[in-house]
Amino acid sequence: xxxxxxxxxxxxxxxxxxxxxxxxxxxxxxxxxxxxxxxxxxxxxxxxxxxxxxxxxxxxxxxxxxxxxxxxxxxxxxxxxxxxxxxxxxxxxxxxxxxxxxxxxxxxxxxxxxxxxxxxxxxxxxxxxxxxxxxxxxxxxxxxxxxxxxxxxxx
Numbered sequence: 001x002x003x004x005x006x007x008x009x010x011x012x013x014x015x016x017x018x019x020x021x022x023x024x025x026x027x028x029x030x031x032x033x034x035x036x037x038x039x040x041x042x043x044x045x046x047x048x049x050x051x052x053x054x055x056x057x058x059x060x061x062x063x064x065x066x067x068x069x070x071x072x073x074x075x076x077x078x079x080x081x082x083x084x085x086x087x088x089x090x091x092x093x094x095x096x097x098x099x100x101x102x103x104x105x106x107x108x109x110x111x112x113x114x115x116x117x118x119x120x121x122x123x124x125x126x127x128x129x130x131x132x133x134x135x136x137x138x139x140x141x142x143x144x145x146x147x148x149x150x151x152x153x154x155x
Contacts, residue, residue: 002066002067003041003042003043003044004041004067005041005066005067005068006038006041006044006064006065006066006067007038007039007040007041007042007067008039008041008067009059009063009064009067009068009069010035010038010039010053010057010064011039013057013058013059014035014039014057017056017057017058019056020032021035021036021039022035024056027052027056028049028052028053028056030049045064046091047084047087047088047090047091048088050064050084050087051080051084054080060079060080061079061080061083061084062079062080062083065083095150095153098146098150099146099147099150101143101146102142102143102144102145102146102147102150103143103147104143105139105140105142105143105146106139106140106143106144106147107143108136108139109135109136109137109138109139109140109143110136110140111136112132112133112135112136112139113132113133113136113137113140115132116128116129116130116132116133116136117129119132
């Protein structure tokens with residue numbers, strides 16, 4: 001998928017329908033800044049907004065993904081359903097990957113915290129223990145932030 005080609009295609013189809021970014025955004029229940037980001041090629045529409053977007057612009061999901069208009073065929077509906085399912089799975093896997101990364105950070109932070117307890121005695125060992133403890137707390141905080149943000153987005 002070429003984000004820039006898709007963005008230009010969205011802009012072209014929106015203009016063909018005589019819609020402003022704000023009007024399209026209002027119909028989709030999103031902000032006009034989101035539409036602007038799509039059209040500039042900065043990001044792609046989320047899978048749950050693709051179907052309503054295609055309906056508003058009177059295009060297929062395949063056309064949206066490629067950024068090229070093509071002749072409508074009978075199997076386009078089936079192909080669109082497959083593409084939407086694939087996009088949903090990809091985005092779900094990306095969320096799971098991020099969640100796993102947060103959990104790994106928390107786990108490694110706990111392990112480093114445990115290792116920091118093994119050091120101590122001399123000033124240098126106390127310093128190393130303090131640095132390890134600080135790193136472990138930082139890792140755990142970042143991990144908690146990532147995990148919490150993933151749960152917040154899922155609600």
